[in-house]
Amino acid sequence: MADTHLRSDPAYLAFWEERHVGFLSTSRRDGTHHLVPVGVTYDSEAGVARVITSSTSKKARNIIDGGPGARAAVSQADGARWATLEGIAVVNDDPAAVADAVERYTKRYHPPRANPKRVVIEITVTKTMGNVKPR
Template identity: 45%
Template structure:
């Protein structure tokens, strides 16, 4: 399920710098976010998701299953652009980047570990579980 395209190693990508207040907003609250992918016909698909942000690697991660619409959209267009927007009242942070559906057991396990740390419980573990890794290259914020 991993894309045949290899994403550059974190050290090879330009570092995404978030203001400290945006980092705190993403890491200090257990909110859900709106996750936008594009269907094969180009129309947006928006789904509420739980996610993690890893500033060191520049990756946001979403746990899901390969059969979910969001994963199928990305499998149809590997490396497709996505947006992940966490909102709390009039404050928000949007993370944008290219996304890849990953089935590698070690990376799925890491995604689950980070999820459990943020949300204080393990994510569901259904058959076909994958992690969507988003290589964040653009950050938009308001009131954080």
């Protein structure tokens, strides 16, 4: 399944609340993909996926280096069930935004370790894909 109807599909939204490891894909300067496991949260009302990370991480640097309009995707899978969110990514170091992202991460996963260099990657979702039908 693809695109906008998934943004309001209860099964799709519930899948983003279950505890799953996600994968974040960003582009390196040479255009190749950088794919890493992450914890990710999805705020369907705002249409924003969030990943907390260190400001010095490769994933954050890729987005910063990509400049305005940098694209990223997050995905998660559980057997045949899967979901992907794609969009425009920014790195946000605003303390309130970081605190909000940490709170969301804690709710879905667990409290993260302390990190004074923490930032939040915010992906404004422009495309959704997935298949979350029960097994």
